[in-house]
Amino acid sequence: MSSPDSDEKYLVRAIRAEEWPAVKALRLRALRDPIAHLAFLETYEDAAAKPDSFWQERAAKASTGETGVRQFVAQGPDGEWVGSVTVLLEEAGTTDWAGFPVERRQGHLVGVYVRPEHRGCGLTEVLFDEAVQWAWAIGVERIRLIVHEDNGRAQRFYRRVGFLPTGRTVPLAGKPGETELEYALERP
Ligand SMILES: CC(C)(COP(=O)(O)OP(=O)(O)OC[C@H]1O[C@@H](n2cnc3c(N)ncnc32)[C@H](O)[C@@H]1OP(=O)(O)O)[C@@H](O)C(=O)NCCC(=O)NCCS
16 A cells, blocks of 8 residues: 655555445546546446446455456545556466457556546556556566557656557557557566
């Protein structure tokens, strides 16, 4: 657990299974973001239609990390959830969601979101650091993420914390002409 050096009002930590209503609420909030169409593959309508059992299962799986998934959140001073990132463990020799082979044991960061009023203050770095440190601790060789080519703010943030474009691109299913870029951080 850690707090941004510049501002002690936040707490960054892994989620607990029983917190599934907060997992759901923050995800739905993220999917209402003005750039959600660039940031996330899922739509608000699809997520909102999912039953409670979906969110319960998602939170339970992502709470311990034992299933190769761990979700981290940032809490504000009143305890409200203001940001999140999830690490997926991808084993070498498997195939990823886009059908590409996974060559090395790696972490994949997904669901990156910080509420607008908490952006640009250093919180996102601390949230990322928690996720990255956990991924190194479970022995991955690299950490990657996928970002839309038009999501300039996210790309700039990723570069600032050390992620670099790998040159790999992923065409967006159902959105002809749109491309996502792979960024990665190599193990130090
Ligand atoms: C992506 C996100 C987590 C980044 O966190 P953040 O707190 O906004 O990041 P920061 O403000 O610390 O850094 C963003 C950088 O982009 C710059 N920036 C701001 N708006 C920008 C824009 N429209 N285009 C390009 N750069 C922009 C900032 O000035 C800052 O630059 P700096 O590194 O020189 O200071 C957050 O913006 C967010 O939740 N966005 C919506 C969801 C999303 O896009 N998720 C990523 C999916 S891959």
